[in-house]
Amino acid sequence: MDLITPEIGLFFWQTIVFLVLLFLMAKFAWKPILSSVKNREQSINDALASAENARKEMQNLQSDNEQLLKEARAERDAILREARELKEKVIADASDEAKVKADKIVADAKRSIELEKQSAMAELKNHVAELSVEIAEKIVRKELSGKNEQHQMIEKMIGDAKLN
């Protein structure tokens, strides 16, 4: 049968054409296409890998940030607590000192008032004594201006003395 008998001419041409086609396509089509596709896939893979790295770095940074934030918060709290304690201490110290000072002032005032009082009393006593002497002198002088009165006086005094 013609149908299943290979013709030499067609076989010859098919072989030649296919070999030439294979050579041409390999050199001018498949090689550049495949290498470029490979490069592209490589670059896509690289890009994906670097994106993944970036994501990881980002995550690290974020966790670092969080850590930092936490530390900062803790530090702030510590500082605040310290400040509060300091404040309380300062206030307490100040009030104690003030009390001591006030007590001292009051004590000083009391002492000086006492001193003043005593000196005033002493002065007053002196005054009273002088006045009394003066008064007594005047009275004596008036009493003893006549002879009678002098006698009477003496008698009276003798009488008092007798009573004693």
Added chain:
Amino acid sequence: MTAHKSLVIRVYFTLALAILPLFTFAQEHNEEQTSVEEASEEFNATEMIMHHIGDSHEWHFFGADESSVTLPLPVILYTDNGLVTFMSSEFHHDATGNTVVEKDGMRFVNLHEDIYRLNAGAEAVEFDAEHHPVNASKPWDLSITKNVAAMFLTVILMILFFSVGLARHHKKNEHAPKGFNNVLETLVLFVRDEIAIPQIGQKKYMKFMPFLLTVFFFIWITNLMGLLPGAANVTGNIAVTVSLGLFTMLIMIFNGNKDFYKHTFWMPGIPTWVKPILAIVEGLGLLIKPAALMIRLFANITAGHIIILSLIGLIFILENAGIAGVSVPFALFITVLELLVAFLQAFIFTILSALFIGMAVEEHEHH
């Protein structure tokens, strides 16, 4: 839902049953008619079909005899007296051996698309009782026939698509191409990722990519071109598929590694007396594998063409234009199916070639 489904199935069955007798009826007539009309001048379906799926020395488009539109192709003959070339138009569309072309003192006739050289002194071809020429011999026929011309067309298309189109884009930049080039690149990657890498393996596939890509696109494009009206039946020609099968076989044989040949001719791990038997079987396998490739492609493409031509031929066999109402939709359906077959056969040829090559280069783990 299931009731609806079963109804649909029943309708299909009824349709199929209605159409079935039509087929047998047509077939009977086909056989009857062809046997009756074999010798007559009337329509001969076998001849028409064989003419359409066979090769020819001119590219016929439409019309008959002198008024037909044809592309004359060069006839190249290698005779005892050297190369003889002339255009096929010198036969004046005659393939019955009536027109004698005289060149370089030799006379040639075209007898059913075989070129015969008349013996010295003979004026016309004479036949014996079985219609074989008695006074002529066949020279080596290296003509650019219709199939060769169609092959050239495929080559030109492939160079345009891939070298001029896609490869130029890729030389300029490495970004994904757009439009048609993107389609082509997807197909190239399909061959790489679905055929070459799974069958041959990551390590060695690159070496065979040019062959696999070329064979895939050559077969596919040629198959598709063969579906066009007036086109040649290239991949449905056994000479073409023999050549393609041989390429696969040679690549397989020359790339086979030590392990492959050891497993082919002296299979380890079986009793010694079985080894020679297996060697014969496996050795034959080396031939049968590519032969199966060759027959599968040839038979599938030719069968598709024969079915379409038979359906169209029905109109002329039954001499009833009404048949066209049935056979044309059928032929259309088969043509659409052939579009799928065109891809499928290219895919199967390529994947099996890759499989055979993969078997030959596979690294066996030592047991």
